[in-house]
Amino acid sequence: MQNIQMPAFLKKSGFVLALILVSFFLRGVFLTALFPIFDGPDEARHYNTIQYLSEPEEKSWTINERPIKKDKSDIAGYNFSQEIIKTAENIKTNDPGDDLFGIINFSESYIGKSENAINLNDWHRYNENYPPDIAGENNLYHLLCSLIEKSFGQYSILIRFYLIRIFSILLGTAVLFLCYIITKNIGFSEKYSLLLSAIISFQPRFSMHFSYITYDDLLILAFALFTLGCVLILKNGLRRKNVLLALTAMLIGLFTKGTSIVLLTVFIFFLACLFYKKIKNHKIKRAPLLASIILLLVLVFIFQKYFDLATLISGMNFGTLGEYLFKSLTVGRMEITSKTYWGNLQWSSNIFYDFILYFIWAIEIISAIGIAVIIFSKKKIEFLPEKKYILFFLGMLAALQLGIRFYDWQIFSQTGGFDLGTPGRYFLPNIISHFILVFCGLVAFLKKEKYFDISMKVGLLFMFFFWFYLIIDVVMPRYYM
Amino acid sequence: MRHLSEKKILLLILLFGLLLVFYKFISVFYFPDSDWKMSREQKIELEVNKPVIQKFRSDKNNLAALEFLFGRSSLKKVNGKIHFQILEENCTEKIADSYLTPQDINPDDSNAFTFDKIADSENKIYCLKLIFEASDSKTKNPFVFTNPNDSSDNVSLVDVSGNELKNQSLSMRPAYKSDTFWQDATELNKRISQYKPWFLKQYFLGFIIISLMLLSVLLVAILLVI
Numbered sequence: 164m165q166n167i168q169m170p171a172f173l174k175k176s177g178f179v180l181a182l183i184l185v186s187f188f189l190r191g192v193f194l195t196a197l198f199p200i201f202d203g204p205d206e207a208r209h210y211n212t213i214q215y216l217s218e219p220e221e222k223s224w225t226i227n228e229r230p231i232k233k234d235k236s237d238i239a240g241y242n243f244s245q246e247i248i249k250t251a252e253n254i255k256t257n258d259p260g261d262d263l264f265g266i267i268n269f270s271e272s273y274i275g276k277s278e279n280a281i282n283l284n285d286w287h288r289y290n291e292n293y294p295p296d297i298a299g300e301n302n303l304y305h306l307l308c309s310l311i312e313k314s315f316g317q318y319s320i321l322i323r324f325y326l327i328r329i330f331s332i333l334l335g336t337a338v339l340f341l342c343y344i345i346t347k348n349i350g351f352s353e354k355y356s357l358l359l360s361a362i363i364s365f366q367p368r369f370s371m372h373f374s375y376i377t378y379d380d381l382l383i384l385a386f387a388l389f390t391l392g393c394v395l396i397l398k399n400g401l402r403r404k405n406v407l408l409a410l411t412a413m414l415i416g417l418f419t420k421g422t423s424i425v426l427l428t429v430f431i432f433f434l435a436c437l438f439y440k441k442i443k444n445h446k447i448k449r450a451p452l453l454a455s456i457i458l459l460l461v462l463v464f465i466f467q468k469y470f471d472l473a474t475l476i477s478g479m480n481f482g483t484l485g486e487y488l489f490k491s492l493t494v495g496r497m498e499i500t501s502k503t504y505w506g507n508l509q510w511s512s513n514i515f516y517d518f519i520l521y522f523i524w525a526i527e528i529i530s531a532i533g534i535a536v537i538i539f540s541k542k543k544i545e546f547l548p549e550k551k552y553i554l555f556f557l558g559m560l561a562a563l564q565l566g567i568r569f570y571d572w573q574i575f576s577q578t579g580g581f582d583l584g585t586p587g588r589y590f591l592p593n594i595i596s597h598f599i600l601v602f603c604g605l606v607a608f609l610k611k612e613k614y615f616d617i618s619m620k621v622g623l624l625f626m627f628f629f630w631f632y633l634i635i636d637v638v639m640p641r642y643y644m
Numbered sequence: 645m646r647h648l649s650e651k652k653i654l655l656l657i658l659l660f661g662l663l664l665v666f667y668k669f670i671s672v673f674y675f676p677d678s679d680w681k682m683s684r685e686q687k688i689e690l691e692v693n694k695p696v697i698q699k700f701r702s703d704k705n706n707l708a709a710l711e712f713l714f715g716r717s718s719l720k721k722v723n724g725k726i727h728f729q730i731l732e733e734n735c736t737e738k739i740a741d742s743y744l745t746p747q748d749i750n751p752d753d754s755n756a757f758t759f760d761k762i763a764d765s766e767n768k769i770y771c772l773k774l775i776f777e778a779s780d781s782k783t784k785n786p787f788v789f790t791n792p793n794d795s796s797d798n799v800s801l802v803d804v805s806g807n808e809l810k811n812q813s814l815s816m817r818p819a820y821k822s823d824t825f826w827q828d829a830t831e832l833n834k835r836i837s838q839y840k841p842w843f844l845k846q847y848f849l850g851f852i853i854i855s856l857m858l859l860s861v862l863l864v865a866i867l868l869v870i
Contacts, residue, residue, distance in 0.1 A: 174870050182863045189856035196836055196844040196852070254839050264713065264754035267838065269678045273846050275838035322841040354870060361867055365860075511750060620654055620868050627864050628661045636668045641753070643835040644672055644819075 176353045180343055183357065184336050187364040190630070191332030194374035195325055197638060199267060201251055203375025204588070205298060209305070210324060210376055211243045211290070212297040216309035217316075218289045229292040242296040245287040250320050253277035263510060263641060282319040303418040304378035324376070331380040335373030339364050341387040342595045348394050349548035349599070358619045363598055365626035367506030367633045372588055378419050379588060385416030386592035389426050390559065393433055397551050401437065401451070413462075422592070425566040429558060431459055480576040487572045491581065504587025506633045510641060519629065530604025537607050546612045547603055556596035563593050654868045662861070673828050674708040674758070675835070676819040682754060683815055687715055687787045688803055690726065690776035696788065697735060697802040698772050698814045707765035709758040709819040710772065715787040716751035723783035727775040728757040735771035746786070754817065761821045774814075789815035 172178055201207040232240040238251045254267060254277065270276045298305070308327045315323050339360050346356035363369060373380050392409025399405060413430060416423030438452060490496075501520055502508035508516045534557070538550060567589050574583040590597075602619060609615050688696055710730070729741040740759035749755050776786060790801065793813040801809045822828045837845040844852075 169866065169869060173866050179863070179866055179870070182859060182866070186856060186859035186863050189852055189859060192844070193849075193852050193856055196840055196849055200839060263750070263752045264682050264711070266676065266678050267835075269835050269838060271834070273834050273837040278839055281839070319841070321839065325841045325844060358867055361863060510753070514747065617650060623864060623867055624654065624657055624661065627658070627860070628665060631662070631665045631860075632668070635665060636672065639669075639832075640672045643832060644675055 179357050183361050188336050190370050191374050195328040206376050208298050212305045213308045213312050214244050214288050215295045215297050217312040226293050231296050242292040249286045250281050284319045304381035327376050332373050334380045334384045338384050338387045341391050345391050345394050349552040362623050362626050365630040367630050381419045383592045385412050388412035425562045429562045483576040487575045500585045500587050530601045533604030533607030556600050559593050559596045651869045674819040674821045676817040680817040684789045686790045689785045689787045692778045695773040695775045699800045701769050702765040704820045705766045706761040706821045708761040708821040709756040711754035711756045711817040713789045713815045714749045718784035719746050721784040722746040722786045723780045724778035727777050729773040731771040733769040791815045
């Protein structure tokens with residue numbers, strides 16, 4: 164048989180990269196249409212935050228004082244805008260609660276039964292009950308989204324809401340682009356950089372997550388940008404633009420979500436390692452060293468006040484640590500985290516999903532062993548990134564794991580339960596580091612580049628089918644069939 | 645086979661996998677009647693070999709499935725299968741039957757008994773029987789749920805003891821197919837389009853779906869062969 168011939172332009176990396184980004188964007192737009200309004204985790208609260216930030220400064224309407232309700236059974240009880248509450252009530256399902264069998268009461272046409280009422284656009288879109296139920300103030304993601312909300316203020320909530328979802332997909336598309344740049348800079352070839360970016364683009368949870376309104380979308384972008392900054396520092400040294408990139412990413416993250424405190428910790432540790440190496444080799448002058456230390460101290464001081472770390476640390480209850488670890492590090496809880504990291508695997512009791520999950524775990528365990536082998540081996544593998552990058556990615560994974568589990572432990576100490584929990588989406592900010600490590604780890608056993616090449620292509624096929632199967636055969640039937 | 649390069653094998657896997665995904669999709673390509681309410685208000689235990697009988701009216705043609713809710717608590721200890729039969733109104737002439745095992749059941753979701761679509765089902769009354777067939781004597785009994793009956797489409801419900809439960813119906817939903825695949829695809833497009841802005845509706849939605857499919861397959865095919 165003859166070899167497969169393709170037109171030359173199809174093989175150009177610019178074309179393939181564009182294909183990765185455009186197809187990811189289209190899949191994301193499809194997912195925004197697939198998920199009903201306010202369906203994402205705390206999505207109504209995030210949208211209410213955007214509406215709150217879009218309110219005029221002068222509050223000319225009557226404001227009622229009403230404490231924020233914890234009961235989630237009735238949206239009218241939340242301190243949301245009238246528009247959010249009325250819209251949700253008009254699209255409500257026939258079935259109570261968040262059960263998987265609840266579906267919208269559909270009409271026979273392309274227009275929903277209450278759609279015209281929603282499009283009249285005459286409900287109040289400001290918060291009448293204070294304090295408003297919002298996801299933090301002065302958050303960069305919500306601030307950016309409030310620009311869209313204000314710019315399209317004359318249109319119905321359906322247009323404003325779904326445009327903001329589409330904006331979030333653009334953030335995901337930017338993450339994929341950064342993934343390609345990161346993989347290229349750590350030493351992967353053009354082909355493997357494209358393959359890895361494509362594999363991540365088909366990770367179901369990754370694309371689902373960016374089709375919701377949530378500040379985690381900007382957080383993931385901040386993590387990707389920070390990873391790139393640090394990779395460039397590792398590659399080219401402590402140049403001003405690389406440091407600035409990492410610092411900018413850190414600031415974007417810190418003004419987006421508290422989780423980004425992890426980035427500050429990693430950055431301090433990262434710089435300390437670099438300085439230690441330079442001091443050891445007498446390669447550093449005192450002035451930049453002092454300037455960096457002062458800058459970091461200032462940052463730590465600002466953000467310890469911003470996140471009230473002193474109270475957090477003084478409130479730590481080490482007596483509960485043993486119980487927390489015993490109860491949280493179980494196979495069952497790890498399974499929940501894993502199922503929600505890879506997609507909506509918990510939506511089906513199909514044994515096939517358990518098989519997929521255990522298959523992924525097996526690959527990850529093999530990779531973890533492989534990473535250990537690579538780190539302790541003196542032999543350099545040609546087509547793999549240097550050890551310093553691998554160590555950095557491991558540090559990122561460890562820091563986020565510790566950070567999330569630290570907060571989970573704090574909540575556990577206060578409530579005695581897993582009120583915060585460790586849903587898989589919390590770990591998405593490190594998806595690039597995670598996937599790079601998985602494929603690098605396999606190389607320890609595959610040895611030859613040819614097998615590495617096949618493993619990446621099989622990984623791409625697996626993730627491609629996984630995406631289509633989960634979205635077409637699980638998510639779509641759940642809402643519409 | 646030995647003449648096939650690994651690239652061609654990977655492309656064949658891509659093609660075969662896509663066919664599998666769409667084959668599975670076709671198997672669930674029916675549309676539950678969203679006017680029917682489902683809830684977990686009261687439960688009925690399915691005792692071994694004693695049928696629960698529900699009579700209901702089909703609102704449309706092409707009745708193709710019936711969805712039910714099953715209880716969670718005893719499911720892991722259920723040894724056997726649930727036999728579903730759909731019969732004519734007089735409960736004697738069988739039209740179709742099907743089975744669900746406890747492994748098939750997701751207690752958090754509705755679970756469908758599917759059968760070959762009944763073409764002229766509109767406004768006809770059907771009798772359905774749910775019968776638990778145990779495979780050993782140690783089994784626990786599964787249970788299904790009932791709703792208060794507020795629809796004339798739910799004609800009557802008889803429990804395992806043969807008593808008619810007044811103003812109650814099984815927590816269930818009939819589901820329908822269309823005459824052609826294209827009509828089903830249009831129905832799906834209609835459902836997704838509802839409560840969406842104009843740029844995610846109807847033709848735009850169709851364009852997005854077709855484009856993402858083509859571009860995604862093209863992307864993977866290119867990456868497999870470069």
